[in-house]
Amino acid sequence: MFRGKKSPDSVEAKSLPGEPIILEQEANESLYDFREVSVDGMKNRPDAIHDMFSGKSDGFLIKNFMTPEDADKLLLKLKEVQQANEQLAQTAVGFTYPKVFAEYSRKIASLPENEREAAATGYYVQMEKFNNEFDTKYGVNAYRNITSFFASIGGGRTVEQPEGINDVGRFPFVTFRYLLPKEGFMSIHCANYFGTIFMEAYAHLNAKVRAKNQMSYFVMLQEAEEGGELSLFNFRWQPGQTKREPNEDNEIIQSDGSKVYVQTDPGIRKNKIRPRKGDMVLFQGGNIWHRVEHVKGKTPRITFGGFLSLSHDDKKVYYWS
Numbered sequence: 035m036f037r038g039k040k041s042p043d044s045v046e047a048k049s050l051p052g053e054p055i056i057l058e059q060e061a062n063e064s065l066y067d068f069r070e071v072s073v074d075g076m077k078n079r080p081d082a083i084h085d086m087f088s089g090k091s092d093g094f095l096i097k098n099f100m101t102p103e104d105a106d107k108l109l110l111k112l113k114e115v116q117q118a119n120e121q122l123a124q125t126a127v128g129f130t131y132p133k134v135f136a137e138y139s140r141k142i143a144s145l146p147e148n149e150r151e152a153a154a155t156g157y158y159v160q161m162e163k164f165n166n167e168f169d170t171k172y173g174v175n176a177y178r179n180i181t182s183f184f185a186s187i188g189g190g191r192t193v194e195q196p197e198g199i200n201d202v203g204r205f206p207f208v209t210f211r212y213l214l215p216k217e218g219f220m221s222i223h224c225a226n227y228f229g230t231i232f233m234e235a236y237a238h239l240n241a242k243v244r245a246k247n248q249m250s251y252f253v254m255l256q257e258a259e260e261g262g263e264l265s266l267f268n269f270r271w272q273p274g275q276t277k278r279e280p281n282e283d284n285e286i287i288q289s290d291g292s293k294v295y296v297q298t299d300p301g302i303r304k305n306k307i308r309p310r311k312g313d314m315v316l317f318q319g320g321n322i323w324h325r326v327e328h329v330k331g332k333t334p335r336i337t338f339g340g341f342l343s344l345s346h347d348d349k350k351v352y353y354w355s
């Protein structure tokens with residue numbers, strides 16, 4: 035399960051009276067096949083998506099995927115959306131926009147059964163409109179550019195969003211994720227874990243997409259002053275792993291009932307990925323346990339991304355949020 039290291043790690047111990055010591059152990063060499071490349075450099079990897087899906091590589095930090103000017107345009111439009119409170123999905127640590135499919139699926143599940151299909155159809159129709167109008171409305175060719183980029187590393191496969199209920203509408207291609215300063219973080223997780231706890235939300239998606247071992251992507255629009263890094267831990271998803279609840283950030287329960295504590299287990303290491311404004315991170319978020327570290331300082335961490343995987347017939351790349 036763990037990938038061993040031959041060299042020592044820097045270890046910082048933090049504790050309060052009466053509390054266990056928390057060890058933060060950042061690896062000083064790469065735990066994964068994770069490459070820093072340019073957009074042009076990705077042209078030498080024409081089947082990179084399949085390589086990640088099949089385990090031949092783990093991920094990429096793609097420098098300067100988006101210009102700082104385009105990132106600023108998106109931030110300005112997001113501020114307008116925030117002021118209008120337009121379909122924001124508020125969380126304890128920030129918000130997402132628009133509502134991701136899993137969040138909306140929970141809302142639909144709370145409706146009377148005879149209203150659910152119409153509500154779901156309305157959501158997917160609205161999200162298809164969001165996709166189609168995005169570049170014009172936001173003044174940035176993000177939808178076109180991301181689609182074109184995934185096509186360039188998709189091995190000749192068609193690139194699109196999964197269809198909605200009864201093949202009406204589409205999933206959103208992207209979600210803004212806003213993490214509050216001093217409070218924002220994302221607890222340790224991987225997409226394969228989410229597939230086990232949000233089974234109803236994934237049921238329709240699984241019929242379209244090989245969601246197990248799906249990949250994750252995001253573009254950094256606004257960096258935190260400090261913190262907010264993506265940490266990749268040195269263990270992967272195994273069937274049967276779970277957590278007591280989704281927000282748990284230390285204890286992971288193994289299939290045999292034993293527990294791994296990522297903040298105290300001396301065998302745990304992590305690589306911190308620090309994307310800069312405009313960089314894209316594309317990685318095997320389905321089976322690598324990872325988290326976003328606490329945002330420090332006064333500046334929110336704002337990203338723009340989602341997930342991607344292959345169709346069951348291996349002829350399409352689907353990406354969504």
